[in-house]
Amino acid sequence: MDQLGFQTASSVARTQGKNALTLQKGQVFEGKIIKFFPNNTAALRLGSMNVTARLEAPLSAGEEYFFQVQQNDGIPRLQVLQADQAALKSGSADQAETAKVLQALGVMNNKNNQAMLGMFQSEQLPFSKDMVQKGATILQQANAMNGAGARLLATMNQAGLPMTLQTFQSLFQVEHGASLSTQLQNLEAQLQSGNAKTMSQAETSAVANLNRKLSQTMAMTNIESFSKTDTGNKLVQLMQMSQSAHAPQAVKEGAMTLLQKTGLVSENFGSAPWLSSFKEALMQPENRAILQNLLPQTFSAQNGVSVADMEPLELFRTVMNRLTLAEGEAGRQQLQQLLTLFQNADGQSKQVDLSSSALRQAMQMIQSNEGANVTTAQERQALTVLYQGTFTNESANAGGMSTIATQLSKLMQQIGMQHEASIAQQSTTSNQQTSLLSESAQEPLKQTLMQYMNQLPTSVQDTAETLLHRITGQQLLAQEQQGPLQQTAIQVPLALGNYHTDLTVQWEGRSQEDGSLHPDHCRIIFYLEMENLGETVADVQIQNRLVTVNIFNEKEKPDMMMELLQPFLKEKLAEQNYSLSSINWKNTEDETKHHKSVYESYSGFEGVDVRI
Known part of the structure; x- marks a missing residue:
């Protein structure tokens, strides 16, 4: 399924490359001198961004150089990498020229490191000694020595994620793997089709425990109101x-x-x-x-x-x-x-x-x-x-959460999206309080996968491990990004009647003192692939509690349904002290493509110069 609405690893890389670039000490990148300022300060062009930095050597305006970050406090100092510039700029450099680059980085000259350097250059990605050395080992183990693998490494480095094989595999599953709902169904089918007669006692027990937890999870994906709308x-x-x-x-x-x-x-x-x-x-x-x-x-x-x-x-x-x-x-x-x-x-x-x-x-x-x-x-x-x-979705508790919102929150806990945070919280909870929790509440699907992974039959392990990587990858990409704008993303599997799909929701807005998004000014984007409407993106923009909704879909606009439901939506928003400004249906292919590019790179501030 096309991840139109999910900020995947490659989209994160594009976002960071365009809007929120953070260069680290020792990192290398190619930049063009645009203009000089006093005190050896210059404006550089790095990809699509203008940056300002202090240079360590006299250079020529209009020329491109490979720079290495020497200091990143205040206005960082940049130094031209001491190597043959022609070799650095050559995407098809021979082994001798590549060796000069690796030597300047202090990296061993071998085939894997040569391949890594070539990929970073061809993809125009900032790189470091650590990225070349560890990245080569990771991509070789993951069988991903290509441009896509290099971009994922850049994403990991830019986001400050551990440069490990497990992190890479987790992000890779989100970027290139099947949808979460599909992977859940695949594992369920494998567990139920296994032949118990050929399994050991340990394997039989592991399959039974995982199958029970998976069945609980699948049951929670069913949105009740949709099962009654056929x-x-x-x-x-x-x-x-x-x-x-x-x-x-x-x-x-x-x-x-x-x-x-x-x-x-x-x-x-x-x-x-x-x-x-x-x-x-x-x-x-x-x-x-x-x-x-x-x-x-x-x-x-x-x-x-x-x-x-x-x-x-x-x-x-x-x-x-x-x-x-x-x-x-x-x-x-x-x-x-x-x-x-x-x-x-x-x-x-x-x-x-x-x-x-x-x-x-x-x-x-x-x-x-x-x-x-x-x-x-x-x-x-x-x-x-x-x-x-x-579309009835009444409040389910005193906190004001709707029935579906409550169900989605429980489903996220069941899958294990807050698994590590829950463990940290439980460590501060008394044993008496912990004992009151049910076994299912203490053990999400992710924990069950990790607990029984090595005891599962070999034929099931690969599928289970792929699902585990997928869950971890979504946890990594759902982490909030600090700064003037807070961003959060979740993705959960849903069963709408007999149709299985994934729902993605992304929030963007300014943080309040308690860490929550400011409800008067924010943006919420929903992505859902449905049985009849297909891929649908709803972009909800809120300014001064005035709500504008843009819906992107390739199908013809359902005029009658929108006309009949708009008063109902306006009424429900008014109950929450919001006013509906407009609902716009955009279904042309060009608009969908435009929205996709905007959606994947909406974070940060576009067109703003950044000091590095």
């Missing part, structure tokens, strides 16, 4: 609205006509004679099995409910309000049985032949982008209620 449940919700005791009359009428337009119900649906016939159909012995499948225990003897004693409208509302379709094929079959009862109420005995494609066509008929089939105000009101029910 086509079948939307149709059921329209049926419920059409006869609701609480819905306004206009909404009830709109839901009724929308259902009739699908062709799945007759014109008599919901009338008094039809409701009486529906009750008679439910009481027929041949339909009892259908009712028990749709609503097990609803009319069982122990709850004292008698179908015969209920009024037809009351009975219909009871059936519809207690009905929740299962997911996937099972839900489609339940809906088919329900529509069969509806046909019996119309005096028809033929069973409904309802395919998945027919279900989609039924909803597409009333959910077309232009809303051509939604012709009345009542129908638009009914659809508004339907959409708003889809």
Whole structure:
């Protein structure tokens, strides 16, 4: 999956190269002299940035040199690397010329170091003696002696990350590996397909423990509200609205006509004679099995409910309000049985032949982008209620966190995104308090992976290790960057019904005294790949609590849905003391590419000279 919305390792390198460059003592880079100032100070051009530094030797304006940082306090001092400049600038230098460069750095002249030097030069990356020496060993062990590997090393050095093979592999998985949701599914499939008869006792125990923890994690990725928004449940919700005791009359009428337009119900649906016939159909012995499948225990003897004693409208509302379709094929079959009862109420005995494609066509008929089939105000009101029910996300606790936000927070803990921080916190917690925590709360998936890694069957170890690297890599890249702007990124796997994807959220804003982002002025960017809409980026910009939303997607703008939901969004924002300025849908390819480049390099201050 294209990591359009995630600040990957290479995007971090591009960001730092453009906006937040920090040169370290001993580092080497190529720069061009632009202008001289008094006291041996000069303006240099380094890539796309203007920098100011004090030079140790008289040089010529307009020329390019390789500089080495001698001191980085205040205005750092730079020294021209004592080597043949032609050799340094040559991307195709022969071994003799490369040897002069390595000698100037104080690095051993061997094939690996020669290859590393060539890659740093071709990629125009600042490098150091340590990066050449350790980098060559790391890239060789990781089988990544190429430009992409060199860029990852530069990212590690620039971010101050340990120059180790494990750090490199972790960042590599985020940059080039499969999505987190895919890796979780792959490991789950491998664990469940293993042959216990061929495993040792230790392997069997390790597989069982990891599989149990992985199953817990996968269960937490399911966003409940999305599991109830498939086509079948939307149709059921329209049926419920059409006869609701609480819905306004206009909404009830709109839901009724929308259902009739699908062709799945007759014109008599919901009338008094039809409701009486529906009750008679439910009481027929041949339909009892259908009712028990749709609503097990609803009319069982122990709850004292008698179908015969209920009024037809009351009975219909009871059936519809207690009905929740299962997911996937099972839900489609339940809906088919329900529509069969509806046909019996119309005096028809033929069973409904309802395919998945027919279900989609039924909803597409009333959910077309232009809303051509939604012709009345009542129908638009009914659809508004339907959409708003889809996006309900109420507060789940006294702290004001919504249901989904609370779920995502727990999921991050379950995966192990705060694993190391939790260990540090537990070390300051009394043994009595720690004992009150459940085992699952104390042990996230990351810890379980590390604990049982060496005991797993060889066929599973590679997949488990890849997942572990992926989690660690995301932890490294999610670390907040200090300075005038604070940046934080998270990525979590989600299951939207039967569709698995990753959600990425990035925050940027100024820090408050308590370390949190200032809520009046910040930027939040969401990236999500969805089953129908595909890759979607929502760029939310907040200035003085005024919210502007830019949505980037290659599909055609869903005018009707946006029109119906915008008042709902404005209302929910107002409850949090925010005002909605505008929502803009941008779907041209050029705008998407432009946004991608902006998004990957949004940190820091562009166009600002930096002293090095």
